[in-house]
Amino acid sequence: MxxxxxxxxxxxxxxxxxxxxxxxxxxxxxxxxxxxxxxxxxxxxxxxxxxxxxxxxxxxxxxxxxxxxxxxxxxxxxxxxxxxxxxxxxxxxxxxxxxxxxxxxxxxxxxxxxxxxxxxxxxxxxxxxxxxxxxxxxxxxxxxxxxxxxxxxxxxxxxxxxxxxxxxxxxxxxxxxxxxxxxxxxxxxxxxxxxxxxxxxxxxxxxxxxxxxxxxxxxxxxxxxxxxxMTRKKRVVEDRPRIRWGSLTTISALEMGAKLKNMGAWDSSGDATSMWDKTASCIRVVAREVLGVSPGSRGGEVDEYRTL
CATH class of the missing domain: 3.60.10.10 (Endonuclease/exonuclease/phosphatase)
Structure with missing residues (x-):
């Protein structure tokens, strides 16, 4: 029973x-x-x-x-x-x-x-x-x-x-x-x-x-x-530095395009995974330089609840 x-x-x-x-x-x-x-x-x-x-x-x-x-x-x-x-x-x-x-x-x-x-x-x-x-x-x-x-x-x-x-x-x-x-x-x-x-x-x-x-x-x-x-657990949420994609404009896009071309971002060779990794890395580097990043901060504790 x-x-x-x-x-x-x-x-x-x-x-x-x-x-x-x-x-x-x-x-x-x-x-x-x-x-x-x-x-x-x-x-x-x-x-x-x-x-x-x-x-x-x-x-x-x-x-x-x-x-x-x-x-x-x-x-x-x-x-x-x-x-x-x-x-x-x-x-x-x-x-x-x-x-x-x-x-x-x-x-x-x-x-x-x-x-x-x-x-x-x-x-x-x-x-x-x-x-x-x-x-x-x-x-x-x-x-x-x-x-x-x-x-x-x-x-x-x-x-x-x-x-x-x-x-x-x-x-x-x-x-x-x-x-x-x-x-x-x-x-x-x-x-x-x-x-x-x-x-x-x-x-x-x-x-x-x-x-x-x-x-x-x-x-x-x-x-x-x-x-x-009931607080089940508390987890710390960290706000990592993020690229300010919201500030992307036509002018900044042209600037990024020129920089990427000079870096050879589109000249990758090898298998598809290697080509993508190189191109993505170049895009992140240039985006941080042109658009800037938000300041990272330690977030607060987030409570998760349930009902009894």
Whole structure:
């Protein structure tokens, strides 16, 4: 499963992925084809969450918190910004109220401990439906949902409101196939969600399901595009002295022609490559003499950016 998922993440150029139902036991980490996977699980038969980070960002992870087998977070420092990514797996509808209460209390405590100056992104399987009508939650819900709202959906909306978050995959008008996150032979629903702070909503350029990517689970890949500038590298650009071809006039062209004739630029002999090399060299020498050259200078550093 992990290898198949990483292949998809690489193809789609996804830097960080929150995953659920990992089934790997223990608070550990593992290498997966260039990505690093941190996970938290108590049993290989139930629950389990994880976060995959690609080769460009894995060394910038400064903190990993494993709260329960349903919840964990990492802290990544990128270009002076601190990003907190939380992966969650909410209890299913059939489980008891006590387990659901503990889940939301744990999540409240985890999110409440993140400073408001840091970026926050929450992704996971919330096992709830929010429906395609805001119904009093316009401040956290964009109105583009799928399915009938249930208790799990209300809990998610109340949580988002309490911490000033917005549900990213409800904020963009999409066709049904780009909204449905879980599909089986008998049902299709939207139970996976990505959230971020309201103040950072402008960072999110798009959020949708990619239905063409098939995983061994019945969940679909839900992707959020964030426009966070990252300096990939800095390269020095040198401005070398250049011939002032822009100053070429009829008079200067005649002058150059006479000089080239006197130099024997057109009297080359031998193979074509040797003839061209001699003629080109003569032209450069004469052009510098007649037209002049621009002063060379050391250019500045050029930043190259990418999006996360």
């Amino acid at each position: 992990s290898i198949e998922l990483v292949k998809i993440l690489k193809k789609r150029k996804i830097n960080i992925a929150c995953i659920q139902e990992t089934k790997w036991v223990g608070p550990k980490a593992k290498e997966v084809d260039g990505y690093k996977l941190w996970f938290s699980s108590r049993s290989k038969y139930r629950n389990g969450v994880g976060i995959l980070v690609d080769s460009e960002l894995r060394d910038q992870v400064v903190e990993v918190r494993r709260v329960t087998d349903r919840m964990m977070s990492i802290k990544v420092v990128v270009e002076g910004l601190t990003l907190n990514i939380i992966s969650v797996y909410a209890p299913q509808a059939g489980l008891g109220d006590e387990e659901k209460r503990r889940f939301w209390e744990d999540l409240d405590e985890l999110v409440g401990g993140i400073p408001p100056t840091e970026k926050l992104f929450v992704g996971g399987d919330f096992n709830g439906h929010i429906r395609p009508i805001s119904g009093g939650y316009d401040d956290v819900y964009g109105g583009f949902g799928f399915g009938d709202r249930n208790g799990g959906g209300v809990s998610l909306l109340d949580f988002a409101r309490a911490f000033g978050l917005v549900i990213a995959n409800s904020s963009f008008p999409k066709k049904e196939e780009h909204l449905v996150t879980f599909r089986s032979s008998v049902a299709k629903t939207q139970i996976d969600f990505l959230l971020l702070r309201k103040d950072d909503k402008g960072l999110c350029k798009d959020c949708k399901v990619i239905p063409s990517e098939y995983l061994t689970t019945r969940h679909k890949l839900l992707v959020m595009d964030l426009a966070i500038k």
